[in-house]
Amino acid sequence: MKRLFMQEVATRDGFQNEKTFIETEDKIALINELSQCGYAKIEVTSFTSPKAIPALRDAEAVMAGIKREPGVEYTVLVPNVRGAERALGCGIDEANLVMSVSEPHNRSNLRMNREQSFAQLKDVVGVIGQGPVAVNVSLSTVFGCPMQGDVPVEDVLGWIERFAALGVRGVTLCDTTGMAYPSQVQALSRRVREQFPHLQVTLHFHNTRGMALANTLSALQAGINRFDASLGGLGGCPYAPGASGNVCMEDLVHMLDLMGYDTGMDIDRVLAASALLPGLIGHDTPSQILRAGKRLDLHPIPEHVHSLSKQVANADKERVQ
Template sequence: MTIHIQEVIPRDGFQMEKKFITTEDKIKTINRINRTGVSKIEVTSFVSPKAVPQLSDAEEVAKNIERNDDVTYVGLVANLRGAERAADARLDEINLVMSASASHNKKNVNKTHEESLAEFSKIADFVKGSGMKINGTVATAFGCPFEGAISEEAVMDFIRKYIDLGMDSITLADTTGMANPNQIKRFITDVKAHFEDTPLTLHLHDTRGMGLANLLAGIEAGVTRFDSAIGGIGGCPFAPGASGNICTEDVVHMLGEMGIPHNVDLDELIAISKDLPDIIGRSDYPGQVVKAGKVSDLHEF
């Protein structure tokens, strides 16, 4: 079972940064990630620049990156106009997000569940026959900072609705790092039993230090696709305490040390991570391997 890493720093990582990251640096970073062996790159977000000013250059970035036939290029969209922009930029896939929590959905996209699903239906009709795929993300699938626990039945119902709309794959997101390994293993086992033919991704945050443990629980439950961000940066701008995607180089280092198959070049990830301070203007990001080195890096006695 090979684990596939899906890199989200260009969107979910950069969107939280206060310093505006230049379009040139975004493109250069994506072009470097292209060569690491990740299977997907979430390139940008086609949303209002007023909502996420950091990604106001979405078209310019998406249209000017190098393309690798082995990589799927993804853009997050919030409405039909965003889907049209992603199609014009020739992306392979769009990612639609609705929160299982009604409160978080209102805070995140200013829509009720019914309004989100109605918009998704329009997008699905637009995409039909275009060759572009749709991934449906259920955010706050393992807990909400406003509402607390989210019932597994509610999340299952959203997955069914996504599939009924024709979505090609599903992501379950632990948006604010509220999940624990037992919860992940139990719920993902149920999800895979009900939707075994639908590709599933876990999008995990390390907000409370359980990200890598949750990833291992996901692997034990049969998940092979995980989102992560180089440096462990990022999060949702509209949820309290949503910092910290799981860190790509830390994930890949752990997989390698455990002998779990993957196709990602750890040294290249570390090299990109070491250059992050010049790109984001700070060095206090969560990644650990970039600071401590690999366990195989020995020192003079």
């Protein structure tokens, strides 16, 4: 039973994309509940400028308010030195840095070129230093960019190499707009693991084109054991209105549990937490398991069937066997 590590992104990547401001106390209560679900990491919030992302303007208050569960890492998005200083003041376990391996996507998303982003993130790594706080780099569009199209594998490996040289602990391969497909995922995952055996490697899929769980399967077959996902599938894709965004955490855990992996997760508790989301955000989520139930959440046998069944089921069964 192979151990997998699940990382929740809804309270950062999800809430950041909601129009409704989630009250600080509601964020704290949800994160405290998530802390009991078995996650390896929870991306709590983002230390970006409150003006840029008002949805997460309460980053300090949230970090101060949550109850830390031993064994769970509390990570936050850190865009720059100012954000790093704020985050370090809150006692984070990990800083998650973000840039895109696609030039047009980095410019569109972060309003700088990639070299500017790298320089800024290098400074962040310098501020965080080699102390107890880990650094992870989430690389966007590694499986394709909605403007550039295919992204050369050598570009991806080149950027990982540069961050590895700075001493980061981990890298997240992000399928930012759902362009990854299974054979590609397997090939890139293998290359990254071979070339960077000491890096903690996370895969982050979007379900924009329905392939997130298939891609997860391919990543598992390439030895990946760490996955981002979002409670209820919160967090959208800006390039396709109405399309799905982040893969849904409960859909992912449900599949992995069925396959016999040890996710460490309490799926029922995750589902209960996910059921709270519509009340917080004001709309339904794309969670499939919340809608359909778990695989063995059975339905009652209709009465007309039940009475018929009793009469002949046994005789019938004997004949088949």
